[in-house]
Amino acid sequence: MLSEIGFVDVRIGPPVDTFKGADGEQKARLFQVYGYPFLARKPALNKEN
């Protein structure tokens, strides 16, 4: 979806076991839910960036 909107250089960082030890851990395991950091850039108007 990010690319469809126009974002470029999309990066996804390593997963984090966000719910480990929390009450929601069992449900998170069921659907393999993890947290991720994302990075994306809106293109510049010229080639400076």
Place this chain on the structure above:
Amino acid sequence: MAVESEPPVPVDVNALREDVKSKYREVAIDPHGKYHFHTGRYLAKHLGYDDEFVASLPDVAVESFAGVANPFSLQTLAKGEHVVDVGSGGGFDSFVAVHQVGASGKIVGVDMTEEMLAKSRSTASALGLSNVEFREGLAEHLPVEDEWADVVISNGVINLCADKRAVFSEIWRVLRPGGRLQFADIANGKPVPEAALKNIDLWTA
């Protein structure tokens, strides 16, 4: 992954929004209550935030933090940058951003929950921060002018929005050309059944 193209989610948008507000109202008022997610200093450490900086913050600035990963882990902010924090909650990520951009930078946090806004504004005032402002608004309609932001951050918020395309399009609007989006969110490796997607109670459970 969450960034792939997805059809609109079949839920009542307003009902979902009210449910999310209700949940995070609780987190603002009772940060040490029983939730399905971690909160506060334990969570910040678990997600890899800078220990020394987090330790320097008063409890009120950290206790209602309920993020899902670290939006600063792939890239930190630069001095002087203008930053929008979408779904700023109790303000924790905005305070991290203030620390990174320095006195010449500017942060605008946006949240829809009155109790979170009251908390983040009160904490910013107590910390004497003049370059962070918290505004009431929705992720789909950010109260920020076009191309104001060098960076948009967000943490654990977009997954709670039914219309993710609208959110990303709005983020695009407020970003300057060449600006960047650095956010943290959850993604599921296994598909969630449609019946579960339609059940609003499960979105925040």
